[in-house]
Amino acid sequence: MNVLQSNLALAGGMAAQRRSVSDVRQRLREATAPYHHALDHHPLLQRLVRKGLTVEEYVSSLVAMHAAHAGLERCVLQSEWHERSGLQLQPRCHLLCNDIVALGWEPFDFADTWFRWARSESEWLGQAYVLEGSRQGSAVIVKRVVESLGETIPRQFLSESAERDVWPRLLSKMETRLNMSREVAIATDAAQAVFEGYSRAIDSVMEGFGFSHLVCRE
Numbered sequence: 440m441n442v443l444q445s446n447l448a449l450a451g452g453m454a455a456q457r458r459s460v461s462d463v464r465q466r467l468r469e470a471t472a473p474y475h476h477a478l479d480h481h482p483l484l485q486r487l488v489r490k491g492l493t494v495e496e497y498v499s500s501l502v503a504m505h506a507a508h509a510g511l512e513r514c515v516l517q518s519e520w521h522e523r524s525g526l527q528l529q530p531r532c533h534l535l536c537n538d539i540v541a542l543g544w545e546p547f548d549f550a551d552t553w554f555r556w557a558r559s560e561s562e563w564l565g566q567a568y569v570l571e572g573s574r575q576g577s578a579v580i581v582k583r584v585v586e587s588l589g590e591t592i593p594r595q596f597l598s599e600s601a602e603r604d605v606w607p608r609l610l611s612k613m614e615t616r617l618n619m620s621r622e623v624a625i626a627t628d629a630a631q632a633v634f635e636g637y638s639r640a641i642d643s644v645m646e647g648f649g650f651s652h653l654v655c656r657e
Contacts, residue, residue: 474634507640520563553636565629
């Protein structure tokens, strides 16, 4: 093989590697899109970005979100895979509690009812992908909440942002560790399960504590 052929082979290998890296993100994004869309458009979350949001609606949404978020955050941050990852993902559930208490309510915590502990690194990465991804969307929500309820509304949870390099580092970790189709499939299944579990959690809390009439406000 001459120099030109060697260079072409090397370039082809690098291109294939780039494709495989891109494919991991793309496959996960596409596979979770319907689940992500369904949760984003859940009436309880959707009302947060609509005009006319009331304080009662806002705090009841936070209460239901806390029950879901607390369980998910525990499964991700207290997992052995989190420690092994070296990512040092930061908790923010305490900020959600602070907002709820500041609004005169009490947070309800239903442990890990809707989420299971990861049994592999691939499964943990799928869960972490959803947990950290939720942080990215908060910036949009908090702007709408402030428009409806004003600058003084407690909003530590939605206003908190991650360290700038955490999300890229998580994605990079996924790209390097999910290097087999089976591993990508496991991460995808785990992410889908989190979206579904989050929806079930907020539904159950709203119904169980008599907030269901607030969910479907026109």
